[in-house]
Amino acid sequence: MKKTWKRLNLIAAACGILVMSAGQAQAMGLLQAYEAALINDPTYRAAVSENTAGKEFRNIGRSGLLPTLQYVYGSGKNRAEITQPATNFLGQPTGGFAVSNYDYTSITNSLSLRQVLFSLDATARYKQGIAQTNYSDAIFSARSKDLVIRLTTAYADVKFAEDQLDLYHAQRDALDEQRRINARMFEKGEGTKTDMLETQAKLDVAEAQVIEAQDNLLNARNAFSAIVGSEVTQLDGLRAEFTVMPAKQTSFEEWMTVATENNPEIAAAKYSLEAAELEISKAKAGHTPRLDLNAGYNRGLSDSITTRTQDQTIKSIGVQLVIPIYAGGYVNAISAQAVANRDKARADLDSTRNRIAIELRRQFNALQTSLTKISALQKSVNSSTLLVEATKQSVKGGVRINLDVLSSEQQLVAAKRDLAQAKYNYLISFLKLRVAAGTISIDDIQTVAAYFSPMS
Template sequence: MRHRLLLFAGVAVLAVGPASAETLRDALVRAYSTNPTITGQRASLRATDEAVPLARADGLPSAAVDARYSEDFQQAANQFFAPARSVTGQASLSVPLYAGGAVKNSVRAAKTRVEAGRANLRGTEAQLFTDVVAAYLNVIRDEAIVELNGQNVRALEVNLQATRDRFEVGDVTRTDVAQSEARLAAAVGQLRGSEATLIASREFYIRTVGAAPESLEQPPPLPGLPDNADAAVAVALENNPTLIAARRNSDAAGFDARAARAQRLPQVSTFLGGNYFNNLSSQNAGNVSVNSGSGASAGVQMRIPIYQGGAPAANVRRARALESVAIEQVTATERAVIEQARAFFANWQSSLRVIEAAETQVSANRLSLEGVRAENSVGTRTILDILDAERELLNAQVTLVTARRDAYVAGFALLAAMGRAEARDLGLDGGPLYDPDVNYRRVRGGLWDWSDGARAAPVASSTANTPAQTPVVTKPLDPELQRGVDTGPANPDR
């Protein structure tokens, strides 16, 4: 049984919050149902399913009826006894008996490619969910950064006003005012840049999820993460869908090579045929031939290839070369999976360490800012010291929210590399999960030539009517990142 994550266990817990709040699980469910990347991959898999009945059809009976009506407008002189009008009909049935293993191996190759297609669909799910997680956390991060920059601007505005007041009473110089003005202008520019980044993140969220982000809740913790890189690699080598797909494609290429060798072997089939003709009484009176008749025949036929210009050998060599390509692709994919698992594990661990350091840095910088302001009030610190302390605190806070985002995304990407970040792993029960076996069972044994299936129609939702996003943030900052606005230097005259 595949490992099942409890990432979204306890739906009631995740539902707690404002009615308009959106959880990560909500975003994943919506993307799973409406994202065009995954709906397109499902359609691609359905096309791959059809390769099985196509391969099997070469080994099944085939029947045909030919009919012809002809009328001579002018007869040649030497065609005196030929009928002027005639109707002919012929029915035939052919049943292959032996094709040198071509049909059997072609069917095996087709079935194996269906397995590869299902693995590719799993990989598409995992990649889509990784993109959704990244988009979700990007919005949360960038909203926090906008709020932090706005908080910094408000603090610098208060600081500038206090500095101007002190300049008027001669407590500071014009240089102090200029420094405050320059730092405020830089903070405003930084705020505008962070707002543009937030808009871009929200638009990417719409592209990925299919709807505008509402008030996004913090995501739940990621369970099931490995203790070390070796454990991650071991699971990835067994469960990674891209690697599984490469292995199945390699197996299918081997069946293709076997099918190619069958071109040099005899082929045996049985046949049954019947014919009918009617001259429609169009023969001359002197012609005593019958005007109509019928016949039937049956038998066995064998085709033994003797020489085909070297084509069979070329096809076998090509199939074997393609099999070698597929084998090497397995090794290349395996290397990539190992690299991803180790890199994502390292990124996850690194981000956790950055979070710890950033939390300490934020706490220390907050105390430092308070101390610098107090020391400035007694003349032992300059305005520039205050401005530098403000900037260091902002940078530490931005580092913290960025590291939290990076840790979560890296952790989820690690789960995806391990093959544990797909719909069934995440328990997305917002609707019936897509079952690729349903379509396969429906078409694999199809014998009817007139079963066309449903017409192609769009499944994914359009985002054309989604309004353009703005940088407005309505969700308050995390309390540990908040600080009072009135943080200007103390007025010694108070």
């Protein structure tokens, strides 16, 4: 799985940069949009940086088990004045005081090494760092998969907004035709002013609906552009042919088994629990002894008033045992706190499992019901298409009028819109099911992208 996503990042680096450099409105397909989102989506870029930071937890934890080496250099200019009892040449006090002045330079060089030989605290920190890095990787995997859903949903929102606008245009055109018919009938004395006012009122509402639909389309495009990082005026539309994708897992229980093993959010919750358990070990280590190996090299030139003319070199090596006795109750307090946090992490794991199971069930059912709904709406589109053709023939025969054609065309537009929405929902559920199971890959994105083609 990791190799697949790395391969996709290379594709994005090669292809998505072209999208960035264009810097202008353009047509785009789903796969192109995904490649651009990997580079430009702020949420995903934040997740990348967060994961980069999270990988350092392993190194931070390991540093406590590795040796620390420190070098110190110091140089100082010293002036000293010493007052002491005066003595004669025999060393006998003379009753007075003698003052001595000294002016000298001191230099110190110190190199020290410390290596942990035994420390339960350092060991727990290392293991906890590994768990925290694994948690960060799992969270990044979850957010990478979330990008697929956010992008596909935004893509579908734009296309549905376009379909909705087409429907309201058809409604407005039908009402506008009705208004003209009412006006002609009123002029001939066959209609009423009430009919004209009623139609005009409906037309005004239809005009408002068109404006609202245009705003919705603009907002949907803006939301989509924020993800891909460029303005997009045209997206590939659904192909006319629409076949159901085969599923490797045919029952919910099989999907749940896969999700338990692969879902990154469940994995992240497990690593969070592991880190919380290691926090307990780290806290209780405050009661255990620590054994260190210490080595040092010190060289001093006139480093004090008593050694102002001496050049000293001291080499040392040894062990240091530290046995904690009492810390004011601090260790007991943080141990109790760590136990409570561990219990919370365990409850969070159960909550995550339940949430994933609910989402998995929802998308599994949505995928099943979408198939039935698509089939029914396809029949509706076919029937509406036949109705439009039949109505046009009736107009030629003088049985129907143009308003009937517009009404039947409006019904066809609504049926096509509902069918397209059902197909969008099916494709999104297809991806969401695999995201919940933790098995989504670039191949799944390519499969969904193949359902779209450039608009003619």
